[in-house]
Amino acid sequence: MKIKQFIKGYPFIFALIVVFLAIGVVNLFVDWRIAVIELAAVLIFTLIAAFKANRDFSSVKGAVEAINTSLSSGETGNLSDFPLPIVIFDSTDKILWYNVLFKNYVASGFEPETNSIKEFTDGKGLIDISAHPVFDTTVNGKQYTVYFSHIEYDSSIAYALYFVDDTALKETSAEFEKSKPVVSLIAIDSLEEIYHSYKESECTEIVSKVERMTESWFSELGSLFRKLGNGRFISVGSEENLQKMLARKFDLLEQVRSYSYADKVVGLTLSIGVGRGEKISDAEASAVQALDMALGRGGDQVAVRNTDETYTFFGGVSNGVEKRTRVRSRVMASALTELINSADNVLVMGHKVSDLDALGSAVGILKICQDLGTDARIVISKKTSLATPLIEHLTENNMDGYLIAPEFAEQIINSKTLLIVVDTLRADFVDSYKVYEKAKQVVVIDHHRKTVDYIQNAVLFYHEPRASSACEMVTELMQYTQKAKPTPVVANALLAGIMLDTKNFVLRTSTRTFEAAAYLRTNGADTVTVKQFFNNTLENQKLRGKIVLSAYEHNNCAIAVADIHSKDIRLVSAQAADELLTINNVDASFVLFVTDDDTVNISARSLGNINVQVIMEQFGGGGHQTMAACQVEQSNVDEVRKMLEEKIDEYLNSK
Secondary structure, eight states, X not given: OOHHHHHHHOHHHHHHHHHHHHHHHHHTTTXXXXXXXXXXXXHHHHHHHXXXXXXXHHHXXXXXXXXXXXXXXXXXXXXXXXXXXXXXXXXXXXXXXXXXXXXXXXXXXXXXXXXXXXXXXXXXXXXXXXXXXXXXXXXTTEEEEEEEEEEEETTEEEEEEEEEEOHHHHHHHHHHHHTSEEEEEEEETXXXXXXXXXXXXXXXXXXXXXXXXXXXXXXXXXXXXXXXXXXXXXXXXXXXXHHHHHHTTTTHHHHHHTOEETTEEOOOOEEEEEEEOSSHHHHHHHHHHHHHXXXXXXXXXXXXXXXXXXXXXXXXXXXXXXOOOOHHHXXXXXXXXXHHXXXXXXXXXXXXXXXXXXXXXXXXXXXXXXXXTOOEEEEOOGGGOSOHHHXXXXXXXXXXXXXXXXXXXXXXXXXXXXXXXXXXXXXXXXXXXXXXHHOSEEEEEEOSXXXXXXXXXXXXXXXXXXXXXXXXXXXXXXXXXXXXXXXXXXXXXXXXXXXXXXXXXXXXXXXXXXXXXHHHHHTTOOHHHHHHTTOOOHHHHHHHHHHHHTOEEETTEEEEEOXXXXXXXXXXXXXXXXXXXXXXXXXXXXXXXXXXXXXXXXXXXXXXXXXXXXXHHTTTOEEETTEEEEEEOSOOHHHHHHHHHHHHHHHHHHO
């Protein structure tokens, strides 16, 4: 082994030898006997070091020969002549050997500074490399694809990396990705509402200003912008343009939202659907779906549809503008009537752990079916339902026979059965997924903001995110369905659902909400009876107080952990979340509780300033702006609570 190789491979040992040797030489002039002992020790140490170094060198030589043996002589006669840069290292990530190409091209002609393989793998060691045997790395401005292999020799193992310089290919690929087409479809939300509040000349000026703001924003970022029609636009750009928009978090939404005319905020908002694709036609089709998703979530937001069919959302902080037109309700009522009349029987089903809105709207649909002469039943899991007072009310009025268990529904469903899903639009959240799977025809009636996993095979999808509740929507359908008229019991059920989701007409109310309530009151709804549906037992009142007392504040949000044991834990936790909103300076409340299956649940409420649906979606849940929930499996309360605080911070920082 050459001295130069020893110095390079063992610099620390070499330095020690030099220092001890120098000390021994100096001591020759002080006490030659001590110096002789020191020099003898240095000699012995040097011989041991040389022996170890020679053994290591032989080990490297063995590894190189093992690789040489694995290569055919026709490809290369010697590993040093291998046409790719190669480096051999051991289990401690120490570089043992490398060929000339590695030194000249990967190491840029210099010796490795640290003698560690991590210097050339972006910090990856043997454990990370073996887990991903083909990986990308950047060294001295060049991009490589690196291939990993191990070498067995003389009962030992060494490891080799082969570097393929594909800088040009990757740069070309990156440019290609940046040039892929992106199409954005833009819609001004509820444009017709402006004409109710301003003169026609003022409306023209307002809309023109919003159009100029929108065109300027997209053009500034390099995208082509064109007007399609009244309040509708299209923008065509590239992935590179989209990355700039993402970096700005689509601040156009806030610019339009805060636009003032005559010292008054107009209140216009935008909904934008952004689609990616290999071709412009693909990107446009994706943008159409994205815009539908943005509108289905209440508008005033951007939905970016990714190539893997997932979505990225921006905005969604406003409550939206109430729609005054009832045309859609009439059209939906007519279409629903035809479907009910053509069905052999109808099954109505709400969501898991049904509440007053789910069961109330189901009762309303049941009455419509009965008045149209079609047999109908409500599929409900009574044991897990939160609507027990309403179930008891139906039982007292001889309507409990229309409530059937999911197991029985599976037996009576057939190819001509119509399944009407109310108060949810997610297939995995219906009361019985097996019943949903067996249904050939599905209708969805819901008011929650649309999620990515919504039911897509519905023959009729009646979705109104601006409605206060599913019961409000069903009440309107009933008004536009000939022959249908609620009895006092049905009116009570529908009114209860409206009162639940509006928190006694405080949140998410509109003129249509009060009109629906007035219609129900006219048809026999008894407010005292409905109020009793919300009564609590003394024990539940105490438990609710205990949860409220455990709350703490985090960024204007009240967070509480329901450390209680009760069969009504879901109901009590939801009520506690509502009560926490009555505390000063609290914009949203979150109550965490654990169910018997060791699942951590979060019940979220807000006054509208914070969109709790967006936060709950981060945990796989959903809902709407002021009321949402989620379930987190295989976790514990402390972990979920910390995650919740992080998600709240992320949401507030992104606003």
